[in-house]
Amino acid sequence: MRAEATQISAFTAAAAHALCFAGLAAAHFLAGRGALVADPERTLRLLVVCEAPVVIAVFSYLRKGCSRCSFFKAAARGLLALPVGALLNAFGAIVLGAPVGLKYWIATTYWSLLMSLFTFVPAASVYGASKIDWQNVLSHTIYFVPIDVEDYMISTPCHGAVIGAWLGAWPMPLDWERPWQEWPISVTYGAVAGHLVGKVASLALIVLHKRRVRAKTD
Template sequence: MRASVTEISAFTAAAAHVLCFAGLAVAHSLAGPGAPVSDPARALRLLVVCEAPVVIAVFSYLRRDPKSCSFFKAAARGLIGLPVGAFFNAFGAIVLGAPVGIKYWMVTIYWSLLMSLFTFVPAACVFGVSKIDWQTVLCHSIYFTPTDVENYMISAPCHGAVLGAWLGAWPMPLDWERPWQEWPICVTYGAVAGHLVGMAVSPVLIAVHKRRVRAKAD
């Protein structure tokens, strides 16, 4: 086990994200083509069920200070963070206009749990309740100033998912009368796409960060 999570390499970050992508791919395969549109509740449920154990396991392994925090403690933080993050994501979505009718309850719950896996759970596993680390991860200036390696690994997919969900919501009020405009179908597509882009970008940011560190050392 590594002495510090800051020893993460770009390859390690890429491998971790590949595992998380595999969870999404398995869920998509099980749901079948077109399932997010024809049966969004089932598709979202499969995404959560397949992705949750992968995300919690991966980021619990990458926890900060593994000498004082065991894998199981980090995993417990992730399990606790899952519903907490889902609550904040659901609250934010409803405030921004997500429907609140009874027929939308289940899809909203599943969508919020998925967004929690994208945005909240990784930081909960790695940092726990460290206020400073959470502020750093949530801040956009992380991309313009030197920071710890794991911050890039968590921030880019998190910000990508939020931005993707926001962009994905744009077609919802348009009068196109397409089935994929229903909540939360297009928002889910946007969130997953943004999350995947963030996962692809984070190893690049880590590689650039390590190059800067080596250049300063020389």
């Protein structure tokens, strides 16, 4: 059972990110090349099915307060956050212009679940309902003040996924007549790319954080 959050090493953070990436890679392998464009609903379903157990297990292991919260309680929090986060992501996407209708609702549901895995589930598994920790995760100030390693692990990929999805939506209204411009294909590409860039950036921030802490200790 893991000890306090500040004892997590950069290697542990990298291993956690690698496991989560493996879930995405497995889904991509099972779906096949170009599957997101050819069959977005099936591909998004595979992404959610492959990624959900990995993300919940990894971040439940990295939970705060191990002595007060068991692995299974943290996993239950992650499972509960999955549909809640999906509803909030779907609402945000629709408000920002995502198409509404029977033609899109299945793809929107799976996309929202995937976004929930990128944004809400890790924080719920690690922090539960801690208001202060959620504020730290959602705030940009984490990049300017010393914090726990998990904050970088959760916040940076989360911000990356949101920014990537937003950038991925830009080509949709353009009159290029490309199949990948359909909802939610380009948005998914952007979200996954942004999420992966965020993972890499979080590892760099963790290394810098460790060096700052070591320098202060010395």
